[in-house]
Amino acid sequence: MRLLFTLLICITAARAGDHFLGWQSCASSGCHGGGKGDDQMLVWQKSDAHSRAYGTLISERSKRIAEALGVGEAAKSNQCTVCHSPMESAATAKIANALKNPNHGVSCEACHGPAENWIRFHTRKDISHAQRVAAGMRDLDTAYQQSNTCVGCHGNLPAGLAKASHPTLRFELARQLVEMPAHWENFDAGQSAKAWLTSQAALLRELCWLSEKGNAQPERIAALQWVLRETASGAELLPADPAPAPLRTAADKLAKAASKIKWTTEKTRTQFDRTAALGGQVKDFAQAEALVPALRALVLGLDPKVMPRAKDSLVSLDLAIRSPALFDAKKFSETVAQLTAAVSTKP
């Protein structure tokens, strides 16, 4: 319930009272639909998992998760729709227009904000970005704002869902922006370190907040703190103490600051070496879980020629954190060493 509440706040955060219009409102030809050229709707419907997020709830796997939780039909339970079809959760109060068909999936407005007050004028050339944002469009310009948008659904799974075998959620923005089929001009992979640092600081902030609310996850918090303090701005801004409230404030500061830092390839390289050196110290699963996304994002931020050499080790690292029961710290450290060697080799 608490999650539902947070998320509703989050997706309606732009301005209380604004209404969602549904993705059909964005889809007309000449706007974001029509099937040619710069067509966000086509990308979303054809290739983006978000458009199928509601469909997932009708699968056998969802049926088993819902049974384990005892929530009846997944597609009708708030415990699932809150992330998989948020307009559904918001439907009664917030869907404004005559669309009686539920707006399934994670659609445009879940990320871009309720369109009621900007849809009519947002394409006008004389309207500034600031004016659109003031009318309720979510500002997605910076890594900070992007992280805040995704982290609500990707950052943390309620404990009950994890026990019911819902897939583990791991949020890291650089990877997810690469894996989400782009309906935007270009994500600058050279700034992957920025996306990583910003998103992990935002994730740390959320975990601290949950911790203050009674959902303590001390291992995950300590692990993120450990990885992030091994960066220049993290060492400066994050306390070493694990007390959640001050750490939450500091983590938000770090996320904001990180969102403004520009990375060069050399700087990313230095950070990669520093972060990879943590591989030899890993003792528990949570540390490995925090380290793997960092290493992948930092490799993404290097020269694109590095990725093919690093790929096998990165796949092994993903496999290494599939299950806490099968985790082997020694083997994990060896794989990080392999990755470091692969990244350092001159092609």
Ligand code: HEC
């Ligand atoms: C309202 C909740 C919500 C928001 C906000 C959200 N997502 Fe998602 N995302 C989901 C759900 C649910 C899925 C799983 C879809 C499925 O397969 O059923 C998903 C899937 C994905 C996937 C595919 C994962 C995979 O392994 O196939 C990527 C990549 C992704 N999201 C990236 C992002 C990014 C980047 C953002 C922020 C810009 C974001 N998401 C914001 C709920 C959300």
Ligand code: HEC
């Ligand atoms: C906190 C947000 C959240 C909640 C709540 C949630 N999910 Fe998910 N779910 C996700 C995200 C995000 C993914 C994509 C994970 C990834 O691959 O990165 C996902 C993935 C899945 C998948 C795997 C999809 C695939 O294609 O592999 C299933 C099945 C699933 N969810 C079912 C459910 C069911 C059933 C419920 C309710 C009992 C539920 N989820 C509640 C966020 C959520």
Ligand code: HEC
């Ligand atoms: C899961 C989150 C998410 C969903 C769902 C989503 N978007 Fe986006 N959208 C983004 C992000 C992130 C960006 C990139 C912002 C940036 O880099 O400035 C973006 C960028 C855009 C842009 C700017 C394109 C550009 O080249 O700068 C448009 C237009 C857009 N989205 C329209 C849509 C439409 C229409 C839909 C529904 C079909 C949609 N979006 C669904 C997250 C989302």
